[in-house]
Amino acid sequence: MHTIEVVLAMLVAVVASGYLVRILPFSLPLPLVQIGLGALIAGVFNRGHALEPDMFFLLFLPPLLFLDGWRIPKQGLFRDKGAILELAFGLVVFTVLGAGLLIHWMIPSMPLAVAFALAAIISPTDPVAVSAIASRAPIPKRLMHILEGESLLNDASGLVCFRFAVAAVMTGTFSLAQASLTFLWVALAGLVIGVAVTWGVSTFQRWLWRSFGEEPGAALLVNLLIPFAAYLLAEELHASGILAAVAAGVTMSYVELTGRISGSMRVQRNAVWNMVQFSFNGIIFVLLGEQLPGIVERAIQTMSATEHHSAWWLVVYVLAINAVLVALRLVWVWLSLRWNLLRARMRGEKETSTSWRVVLAMSVAGVRGAITLAGVLTLPLMIPGGEPFPARDLVIFLAAAVILVSLVGASLMLPRLLKGLELPKDDDSRREEDLARRSSSKAALAAVEKARQDLVQGQSTTAVQLLNDAAARVSLLYQRNLEKGQGPDEDPEKVRRMEQAYRSLRTAGLNAEREELFRLTRRGQVSDEIARKLIRNLDLLETRQRD
Structure with missing residues (x-):
């Protein structure tokens, strides 16, 4: 039973360390915080866990x-x-x-x-x-x-x-x-x-x-x-x-x-x-802190076998x-x-x-x-x-x-x-990302058009119009990736501010959508299953735009 308690205490310490590095008024590396929590666990349980x-x-x-x-x-x-x-x-x-x-x-x-x-x-x-x-x-x-x-x-x-x-x-x-x-x-x-x-x-x-x-x-x-x-x-x-x-x-x-x-x-x-x-x-560093008191004690005892008897x-x-x-x-x-x-x-x-x-x-x-x-x-x-x-x-x-x-x-x-410290800028990664976005967008546009042509075959006029509208909305997302590339004479600072403004506005919109979904779910107007699905989609969109 003691082993289970120690393992659970270590897991709690790992969780706590993730928040403590943010809460502490002074900056400490995460591993040092975890080592300190491990030492605290050793003090509470009176011995390290081997x-x-x-x-x-x-x-x-x-x-x-x-x-x-x-x-x-x-x-x-x-x-x-x-x-x-x-x-x-x-x-x-x-x-x-x-x-x-x-x-x-x-x-x-x-x-x-x-x-x-x-x-x-x-x-x-x-x-x-x-x-x-x-x-x-x-x-x-x-x-x-x-x-x-x-x-x-x-x-x-x-x-x-x-x-x-x-x-x-x-x-x-x-x-x-x-x-x-x-x-x-x-x-x-x-x-x-x-x-x-x-x-x-x-x-x-x-x-x-x-x-x-x-x-x-x-x-x-x-x-x-x-x-x-x-x-x-x-x-x-x-x-x-x-x-x-x-x-x-x-x-x-x-x-x-x-x-x-x-x-x-x-x-x-x-x-x-x-x-x-x-x-x-985290557990490894918590284990280090948990065993540290015993390690120090045993190391001091072994000093008697060396030429230097002082623990210093x-x-x-x-x-x-x-x-x-x-x-x-x-x-x-x-x-x-x-x-x-x-x-x-x-x-x-x-x-x-x-x-x-x-x-x-x-x-x-x-x-x-x-x-x-x-x-x-x-x-x-x-x-x-x-x-x-x-x-x-x-x-x-x-x-x-x-x-x-x-x-x-x-x-x-x-x-x-x-x-x-200023190092030479690595422009290769930016060029590769732009190439990947543009190439993937072109491929996506071609795939959307091919899928639209396959779907409209044999459909009524109303259905064709709906499919065309849907294809246009999807294509618009990829057209933005092709059109937002920086021109040779465009101010890089202006482009950066524009991207920041877009992300800020998009984040505000995503937050508002989430809050509305939570409100509708609390009122019982939307099932929790549907809400979870839609909120997950919003989370993925937010993660993608941060990347």
């Missing part, structure tokens, strides 16, 4: 990694693939070696393999935490795409390195040749399994829809189960479940491009996944680790930038200067979050000989403290670094 590590890993990581792979902008991912791969793989190895050696030097009682495991698990970054911090000073779109792409891949590379380091602790041996071969199998098989699961399930599901009709509830449930299926199958075949979940998500984004899913299904699925993302990320050395360890993480990231970003500029010069391309604030912002934006916490909690309790896992409590404390310090540091520095 989950089985493997169960914790299975429950939270697959859907989050799947969603990251699904939603990341693929165009930005491929455009900046060089920088992303350098950060996602090169920086991870650089961090594992540099931070691991520093940790072992600071804490000699911590075995080198354990130090490398700690360095590996604190190497992945968390874009959700970064976006929460940068809400008051939004990160430039292209910079955010690079951070998202890095996070998508370094989750996998960091966790794979973590698994190898933990295996070295458990077995006491490490072979670079064997590890390299194992890594190839783990990575390639994981990717193939993720792609195969998503493609196979989607193909089978479309066959079911064609044969027996679409069942939205079952389809949503299948979509939620895909990342777990990919993860479990990969782990069963001794491949990377992490990479399988990521590959499954990337594949789902391409399956969605086939357009074989109804619009209502997409709306429902998007709402469900938004809830899953908010809940799971924990603060030194945490600050030193965070400082070296930022320094390593700064060095790698600078070297990566210089290398890319050199390659551009060799290709004869025009060099573009990058502000030092962008380089520093990239370094500070390496915020650790849910993946780090989820991974470190999977450390085994015992090694095969029956002895406790070396420095397990200290490793968990240091990882949790790195999350906290990186969140606080980024929340203080990142908005200041990004404030007033």
Whole structure:
């Protein structure tokens, strides 16, 4: 019963955190609020709630990694693939070696393999935490795409390195040749399994829809189960479940491009996944706060095994680790930038200067979050000989403290670094949106005219007139998309004000329609079923115009 109460309390804390960040008079990142609420829960229930590590890993990581792979902008991912791969793989190895050696030097009682495991698990970054911090000073779109792409891949590379380091602790041996071969199998098989699961399930599901009709509830449930299926199958075949979940998500984004899913299904699925993302990320940070008092207490107890008996050395360890993480990231970003500029010069391309604030912002934006916490909690309790896992409590404390310090540091520095920062405007997205609107409107006009011609055949004069009027009203909506394009001599500011005025007036009209529907429903003049249907249509229209 106690477990159920704690889970319900965590869910309430996640809900409350979403409102507290809006109510509080001062700005705080959402993850910090959730950590504070988790600590409050631990105080009320007198102890933290411990989950089985493997169960914790299975429950939270697959859907989050799947969603990251699904939603990341693929165009930005491929455009900046060089920088992303350098950060996602090169920086991870650089961090594992540099931070691991520093940790072992600071804490000699911590075995080198354990130090490398700690360095590996604190190497992945968390874009959700970064976006929460940068809400008051939004990160430039292209910079955010690079951070998202890095996070998508370094989750996998960091966790794979973590698994190898933990295996070295458990077995006491490490072979670079064997590890390299194992890594190839783990990575390639994981990717193939993720792609195969998503493609196979989607193909089978479309066959079911064609044969027996679409069942939205079952389809949503299948979509939620895909990342777990990919993860479990990969782990069963001794491949990377992490990479399988990521590959499954990337594949789902391409399956969605086939357009074989109804619009209502997409709306429902998007709402469900938004809830899953908010809940799971929130629960992980609430769990961190809930376990924080116990983690700190156990870490202080383990200090007796080190050369430094004072608990204040924990603060030194945490600050030193965070400082070296930022320094390593700064060095790698600078070297990566210089290398890319050199390659551009060799290709004869025009060099573009990058502000030092962008380089520093990239370094500070390496915020650790849910993946780090989820991974470190999977450390085994015992090694095969029956002895406790070396420095397990200290490793968990240091990882949790790195999350906290990186969140606080980024929340203080990142908005200041990004404030007033001017980057080259990305006109490609605007041109692509205009092209999409105009092309889709032309296609829609042609389809409307063809449908009108098919419908008027054999109809009476009155019916033909009604169909023509209906077609004219529908066509007018698409003609606006073709006519509202900005001319070469038109004032951009005037166009912007016109769009704002249109949206403002349209919003006022939608609000009035909703209020009238509510009034008619309260008076019993309209059934609640009809009202819900019409109000949903208005909500979708409002959402579309905001986009």
